Amino acid sequence: MPIALLTDFGDKSNFVGVMKGVILKINPQAKLIDITHKVRFGSIKQASFLLYKSYSYFPKRTIFVVVVDPGVGSERKVLAVETKNYYFVGPDNGVLSWAVFEDGAEKIIEVKNKKYFLKNISFTFQGRDIFAPVAAYVSRGVKIEKLGKRIKQIKKIDFPEVKIKKDTLKGEILYIDSFGNLITNIKKDVFLNFVKDKKFVATLNGKKIGKLYNFYSQAEPGSPFFIEGSFSFLEISLQLTSAKEYFKAKEEDTVIIKKL
Amino acid sequence: MPIALLTDFGDKSNFVGVMKGVILKINPQAKLIDITHKVRFGSIKQASFLLYKSYSYFPKRTIFVVVVDPGVGSERKVLAVETKNYYFVGPDNGVLSWAVFEDGAEKIIEVKNKKYFLKNISFTFQGRDIFAPVAAYVSRGVKIEKLGKRIKQIKKIDFPEVKIKKDTLKGEILYIDSFGNLITNIKKDVFLNFVKDKKFVATLNGKKIGKLYNFYSQAEPGSPFFIEGSFSFLEISLQLTSAKEYFKAKEEDTVIIKKL
Amino acid sequence: MPIALLTDFGDKSNFVGVMKGVILKINPQAKLIDITHKVRFGSIKQASFLLYKSYSYFPKRTIFVVVVDPGVGSERKVLAVETKNYYFVGPDNGVLSWAVFEDGAEKIIEVKNKKYFLKNISFTFQGRDIFAPVAAYVSRGVKIEKLGKRIKQIKKIDFPEVKIKKDTLKGEILYIDSFGNLITNIKKDVFLNFVKDKKFVATLNGKKIGKLYNFYSQAEPGSPFFIEGSFSFLEISLQLTSAKEYFKAKEEDTVIIKKL
Numbered sequence: 045m046p047i048a049l050l051t052d053f054g055d056k057s058n059f060v061g062v063m064k065g066v067i068l069k070i071n072p073q074a075k076l077i078d079i080t081h082k083v084r085f086g087s088i089k090q091a092s093f094l095l096y097k098s099y100s101y102f103p104k105r106t107i108f109v110v111v112v113d114p115g116v117g118s119e120r121k122v123l124a125v126e127t128k129n130y131y132f133v134g135p136d137n138g139v140l141s142w143a144v145f146e147d148g149a150e151k152i153i154e155v156k157n158k159k160y161f162l163k164n165i166s167f168t169f170q171g172r173d174i175f176a177p178v179a180a181y182v183s184r185g186v187k188i189e190k191l192g193k194r195i196k197q198i199k200k201i202d203f204p205e206v207k208i209k210k211d212t213l214k215g216e217i218l219y220i221d222s223f224g225n226l227i228t229n230i231k232k233d234v235f236l237n238f239v240k241d242k243k244f245v246a247t248l249n250g251k252k253i254g255k256l257y258n259f260y261s262q263a264e265p266g267s268p269f270f271i272e273g274s275f276s277f278l279e280i281s282l283q284l285t286s287a288k289e290y291f292k293a294k295e296e297d298t299v300i301i302k303k304l
Numbered sequence: 305m306p307i308a309l310l311t312d313f314g315d316k317s318n319f320v321g322v323m324k325g326v327i328l329k330i331n332p333q334a335k336l337i338d339i340t341h342k343v344r345f346g347s348i349k350q351a352s353f354l355l356y357k358s359y360s361y362f363p364k365r366t367i368f369v370v371v372v373d374p375g376v377g378s379e380r381k382v383l384a385v386e387t388k389n390y391y392f393v394g395p396d397n398g399v400l401s402w403a404v405f406e407d408g409a410e411k412i413i414e415v416k417n418k419k420y421f422l423k424n425i426s427f428t429f430q431g432r433d434i435f436a437p438v439a440a441y442v443s444r445g446v447k448i449e450k451l452g453k454r455i456k457q458i459k460k461i462d463f464p465e466v467k468i469k470k471d472t473l474k475g476e477i478l479y480i481d482s483f484g485n486l487i488t489n490i491k492k493d494v495f496l497n498f499v500k501d502k503k504f505v506a507t508l509n510g511k512k513i514g515k516l517y518n519f520y521s522q523a524e525p526g527s528p529f530f531i532e533g534s535f536s537f538l539e540i541s542l543q544l545t546s547a548k549e550y551f552k553a554k555e556e557d558t559v560i561i562k563k564l
Numbered sequence: 565m566p567i568a569l570l571t572d573f574g575d576k577s578n579f580v581g582v583m584k585g586v587i588l589k590i591n592p593q594a595k596l597i598d599i600t601h602k603v604r605f606g607s608i609k610q611a612s613f614l615l616y617k618s619y620s621y622f623p624k625r626t627i628f629v630v631v632v633d634p635g636v637g638s639e640r641k642v643l644a645v646e647t648k649n650y651y652f653v654g655p656d657n658g659v660l661s662w663a664v665f666e667d668g669a670e671k672i673i674e675v676k677n678k679k680y681f682l683k684n685i686s687f688t689f690q691g692r693d694i695f696a697p698v699a700a701y702v703s704r705g706v707k708i709e710k711l712g713k714r715i716k717q718i719k720k721i722d723f724p725e726v727k728i729k730k731d732t733l734k735g736e737i738l739y740i741d742s743f744g745n746l747i748t749n750i751k752k753d754v755f756l757n758f759v760k761d762k763k764f765v766a767t768l769n770g771k772k773i774g775k776l777y778n779f780y781s782q783a784e785p786g787s788p789f790f791i792e793g794s795f796s797f798l799e800i801s802l803q804l805t806s807a808k809e810y811f812k813a814k815e816e817d818t819v820i821i822k823k824l
Contacts, residue, residue, distance in 0.1 A: 363592060
């Protein structure tokens with residue numbers, strides 16, 4: 045069973061490496077994969093999105109360890125969740141919720157059993173002291189019921205839905221990828237159903253977005269366009285240029301589409 | 305058989321992690337190695353160079369997956385190539401050519417068999433939907449003939465050769481490494497044969513480069529020098545400083561060496 | 565036996581990937597873990613600190629390969645050290661010393677046996693040509709005595725100790741982590757013993773640091789505080805902000821604590 049790691053630890057320090065050392069000390073056979081460690085510092089929403097759009101590509105029974113945990117050391121719970129196809133380990137701050145609800149929670153455990161932690165638990169690095177060893181034991185076959193007591197709910201964060209009012213659709217920027225593409229919360233079929241055969245004007249931060257294309261090379265350099273991206277949402281892109289820079293965009297900015 | 309990945313995906317998003325998930329879903333035993341994911345966005349030439357100067361250090365039968373693919377979603381072919389010692393999977397845009405020609409192509413396949421792709425193929429992320437699963441199946445022992453039809457040629461990009469005219473040698477900056485060292489296309493023996501026992505003046509962007517040294521600690525701080533680097537070309541370096549900054553250099557800049 | 569890598573190679577070039585290729589060519593079973601490759605370029609002290617605060621979390625018999633080596637190609641020795649629980653491979657510039665002395669050196673070898681190197685040894689990339697293959701052979705079970713001749717000492721660098729003089733304690737910034745937290749050389753018990761029940765004023769670069777907290781969420785936004793961090797030293801932090809920026813701090817800056 046692979047263990048996939050998603051954190052906001054960056055790559056400058058030894059944090060991720062030490063978590064991997066801890067895991068291999070407990071399970072020398074563990075297969076470790078990095079999703080990314082460059083979640084924006086403390087951004088639960090960004091981590092939720094990346095987990096949600098990644099988990100289903102992994103082998104069944106993969107254990108996802110998510111450490112984006114601004115409340116580390118406080119009273120927030122530590123969760124281990126078994127869903128239909130996967131395991132998830134992380135803080136109870138909503139970060140697991142989109143993936144867990146999509147795949148379907150089967151068991152939710154509030155992790156409390158110190159037998160599965162490192163001996164000394166710091167207040168600042170529970171990725172190393174709690175999350176990593178817990179995941180390692182699960183990968184060794186420890187049933188998640190043994191980790192603590194069963195609870196009924198995890199903290200949920202709301203997925204930002206598109207708003208349609210008469211001739212106006214309002215969406216938002218969910219995520220900005222490595223290339224500066226702007227991933228919206230607008231599904232292609234929602235867009236096509238809304239626009240139909242009408243003309244439309246789409247804007248973000250006062251600048252226009254042109255047509256919907258099928259692939260990058262259809263576009264003209266310098267003109268922003270919509271494209272159905274790999275996250276299965278419409279993305280706002282420019283050919284070989286950063287749409288992030290062009291629109292001076294940030295996550296949660298509003299995209300407005302008006303039918304003419 | 306290890307699978308080595310080379311892309312321009314960066315490390316901020318989940319792209320590389322998802323490709324690895326896809327591979328492990330198909331071949332749970334796959335051994336995954338990153339060459340780098342920080343190829344300059346869309347730079348086929350830079351990726352060609354890094355592949356060319358990396359592949360031979362890997363175990364025989366390693367499968368190299370190269371996703372630097374500005375034409376993704378358009379009509380460019382997907383290639384799987386078996387060379388004397390290795391396998392290469394990538395787009396047919398020239399990125400594989402320097403490595404493939406050096407090692408010697410034995411079979412070139414235009415990959416078309418959807419049986420070896422993910423079910424849903426996006427127009428924007430074929431690293432996940434095509435290249436990763438194809439590599440995973442090859443690592444499981446699928447013969448590359450099964451992936452599509454045999455073709456005779458791959459797209460080739462020209463390796464930039466040194467130009468010598470009377471007392472002047474013109475080279476170019478092939479690559480700038482993590483430290484800011486400037487890797488030229490000038491081989492040490494070509495340089496020595498050209499210069500012989502004469503004095504020379506070497507310049508880049510109007511600034512002089514001094515002697516040829518054998519190792520960094522021979523140099524004086526602040527003075528740029530030539531050194532035979534690990535890519536087996538002459539590099540332009542400064543001790544513990546970035547030559548890139550000093551010369552305000554970029555790839556494809558011209559180095560001029562004149563005999564006096 | 566895992567092989568853990570710690571370098572200043574960054575992630576833009578193919579250096580780390582090529583080292584891994586070399587290792588797997590010699591030992592296809594090797595389990596490779598990255599500690600970090602973003603040690604500040606040429607900073608032996610920073611690498612020493614990261615190795616020192618990482619190694620004990622790894623499985624026994626892990627082989628640590630440290631390539632922070634500004635003297636590459638010069639006369640500095642190549643070391644292979646067997647300690648009570650681990651192996652260390654790196655240049656003899658002090659980078660191994662804090663970890664090796666803590667764990668207890670059992671055998672120190674000056675590595676000289678070219679049988680365990682690549683055939684062609686460059687002057688600039690001995691991570692690939694010497695350190696990686698040596699580590700791979702050790703992971704295959706080659707006794708370190710076979711690598712060269714036994715020596716008695718390795719180069720040591722001094723750990724910076726806290727200075728206490730009457731009512732003033734002077735510490736220094738050992739390390740700045742990915743989040744901009746400032747790790748000092750002050751242990752919590754040293755601090756508590758010094759301050760006792762008195763009030764104190766703590767400053768760094770002319771700005772004040774407030775209370776000692778147990779976890780981040782106790783602090784008020786915008787106010788810097790001390791916290792016992794995961795490196796088991798006091799750290800200077802701000803809630804969800806970079807203390808590095810706030811204090812314009814760099815490594816080796818002095819922290820002054822005065823009892824009132």
